Amino acid sequence: MEPILEIVKVGDEVLREKCAPVKEIDSSLKMLTEAMFDELLEADGVGLAAPQIGIPQRFFVVDIRDGKRYVFINPEIVETSMEKGPYEEGCLSIPGVYHDVIRPLRVKIQARDANGKLFNLDADGMLARVIQHEYDHLDGKLFIDHLSEEERNKMLKAYEKKQKRGNKKK
Numbered sequence: 226m227e228p229i230l231e232i233v234k235v236g237d238e239v240l241r242e243k244c245a246p247v248k249e250i251d252s253s254l255k256m257l258t259e260a261m262f263d264e265l266l267e268a269d270g271v272g273l274a275a276p277q278i279g280i281p282q283r284f285f286v287v288d289i290r291d292g293k294r295y296v297f298i299n300p301e302i303v304e305t306s307m308e309k310g311p312y313e314e315g316c317l318s319i320p321g322v323y324h325d326v327i328r329p330l331r332v333k334i335q336a337r338d339a340n341g342k343l344f345n346l347d348a349d350g351m352l353a354r355v356i357q358h359e360y361d362h363l364d365g366k367l368f369i370d371h372l373s374e375e376e377r378n379k380m381l382k383a384y385e386k387k388q389k390r391g392n393k394k395k
């Protein structure tokens with residue numbers, strides 16, 4: 226049976242940790258990544274990193290609905306393009322707020338998949354974007370950290386406001 230996951234929200238310390246490498250890629254990790262894909266579909270997200278489900282380890286999953294499901298375990302971004310551009314990002318750990326973030330448009334990444342197999346991937350477009358966002362999570366970094374302090378505080382205030390409104394409805 227797949228574990229039931231709960232997504233950790235901003236303010237939780239686990240989102241600020243420098244995550245540790247995965248030591249063993251086994252069947253329970255594979256099951257966990259499958260549960261993460263289910264959670265992604267349910268939450269209508271495109272990427273989910275381990276610290277977002279309370280596990281400070283270096284792995285994340287990506288599903289940009291291109292027919293592939295990507296698992297990245299102990300990933301290393303080995304190259305990023307000089308060319309950068311903005312794209313509006315959001316995060317399941319800071320639901321309801323979005324902001325343009327400037328990042329390299331292409332990345333080369335090396336990682337292990339859910340079977341422990343090493344692979345290399347050249348990504349551009351949406352895939353490159355999501356990979357960089359999720360990779361940041363492994364180093365305790367959130368997309369709002371790419372913004373100015375003023376913008377970041379604005380985003381957090383907007384998020385808190387939305388949270389309060391949401392709680393009142395319950």
Ligand code: NI
Pocket residue numbers: 315316317318358359362368
């Ligand atoms: Ni995120």
